[in-house]
Amino acid sequence: MEHIVIIGNGISGVTLARHIRKKSNSKITIVSAEHEFFFSRTALMYVFMGHMKLEHTQPYENNFWKKNNIDLKQGLVTAVVPASKEILLENNIRIPYDKLVLATGSKPNKYGWPGQDLQGVTGLYHKQDLEALEKWAPTTKRAVIVGGGLIGIELAEMLRARDIAVTFLVRENSFWSGVLPSGESQMINRHILEHHIDLRLETNLVEILSDDKGHVKAIVTDKGETIDCEIVGLTAGVSPNVDFLKDSGIELGRGVLVNRFLETNSKDIYAIGDCAEQHEGIDQRRPIEAVWYTGRMMGEALAQTLTGTPTQYKPGHWFNSAKFLDIEYQTYGWVWAKAKENETHFYWEHTGGKKAIRISFDKNSREFLGINTFGIRMRHEFFDKVLTEKKTVDYVMHHLAEANFDPEFFTSYNKEIQAQFTSAFNGLKTE
Structure with missing residues (x-):
């Protein structure tokens, strides 16, 4: 029976294990030096603030692993030895593998500040x-x-x-x-x-x-x-957690270099999540994507490959979301800090100073390129569709109310946004 070893118990590694198990009876071992059970990193702040308990950050019951016949081993991996197809743990334990997946995530950047290792x-x-x-x-x-x-x-x-x-x-x-x-x-x-x-x-x-x-x-x-x-x-910021691979012969850049199938230069070794680095970024994405949902998507794609259906990692249109204190932020497509030569930005900010929209579009073709929203929730499906269909900025402006999660609440802003756009760009063109 094939033995698949996954180093890392974060979103990438766990998604991979779950999807392999759906399709295969392979032996799966997850090795982790951190928490025994997978938890949501983004929820740590809510535990500290008293909104959640740590157990609420675990998407799966603790018996999930046993039930799905996934072997969990706690320990720090110190080396990978491709020649003998095994990994070494700090207490000299050796674990052999047939396929190895590096899902070791990131570590916070330290820049050699004096005192950076003090208590506190x-x-x-x-x-x-x-x-x-x-x-x-x-x-x-x-x-x-x-x-x-x-x-x-x-x-x-x-x-x-x-x-x-x-x-x-x-x-x-x-x-x-x-x-x-x-x-x-x-x-x-x-x-x-x-x-x-x-x-x-x-x-x-x-x-x-x-x-x-x-x-x-x-x-x-x-x-x-x-x-x-x-x-x-x-x-x-963070950097890929790859120091233990320096003498392994696995090709490294800032992270573990992989192709579109998430394969490294070493046979039967793959990398996913924050530690993986594409030789060239996909579309306009960065070669390393330390984002929760891309880690999950890499895990899903590699599970297909490891169960007999070679599948490239194709993350689709860029999106992300975050919260700045009380202001929710979403971005779809590409809105750069400074507009590129072919781009024009339209920016609307509510007088209350807590809501804003910025739309990026091609100044020649008027193709919609991306949107930032602050304090206004938009529908992912809408922007995924308009980006795929290369709709114009005018189409998006005409349909902005449909894109909003709460059209009734949005009506008053919608008219104001459209009027400002019309005034800035000499009229709203027909669709």
Whole structure:
């Protein structure tokens, strides 16, 4: 019987195991150094804030693995040996495989800051991070968060929910300005400040200072300022968790290099999820996609291949969603921080400063290219269809109310948005 070994117990690895089991009786072993049972990383913040319990973050019952005949092994993998088709664990246990899947995810970036390994310094990625925050929070007056992305703002919201003062260091001149165009980025800056978060733009961490017990006592910024704090959250992005593969002969870039079938250069070894890197990005996607739903899709595609139906990974149109404190964000298609040469952006922001829409379209053909929405929920199916059918921006503007989750609530905004578009682009063309 074929033995499929999966390193990693996150969304990619578990989806893969589940879909293989639907189609095959192969022996499946999942090896994980983290939590015994799969849980939703994105729910960690809600556990800390008291909205959920940790067991609620587990999509499957604990007997799911046994019931589906999936063998779970806890342990840290230290090496992969393709020549003998086995993996080595830290306690010298060897596990042979017929097919091996690397689904090891990401690890938070650390940039060699002095003091980055002190007690009180954490990311927000593992269950262990949540446990550390629970331990330190009761005695914390102020936390400093380093890095202005999605995880940073989640951590800020969590700590503010416990009435801990938060200073937020953002390297750029506006929040998430590498991804968001200026209007939306400025809106989120204002929203962060309204939540009594001390936002410091264009500010970098230089050093983390220790007390006499090896715990954080303060940080120093590149502005020469010392800020007292008991927790430092490092949320300056993530990198593929691949250090243990350096001597394996498996081809690495930043992550594990794979083709469209998610195969590595080593026979019978595959990679999926955050640790996988396409030789060239698909469409305009990045070669590494550290996104929950793409990890799931890779797991589904590879399960087909490993059960006899070779299937390329085809993620379709780009979409994503997040929450900036109280403002929900969705994006479909491509809306770049700065419009490309062939693109025009239309931006509408509600006078209340909490709702906005930005639409990107081709200035020559008027083809709709993408949309950002803030505080307004849109239907995925609608935008998936218009992107596939290459509809015009005019078609989208005519049908914007249909695209909204709550058309009745949206009616008043819809007229205002259409009027502004008509005024900006000399009339709304017929479909």
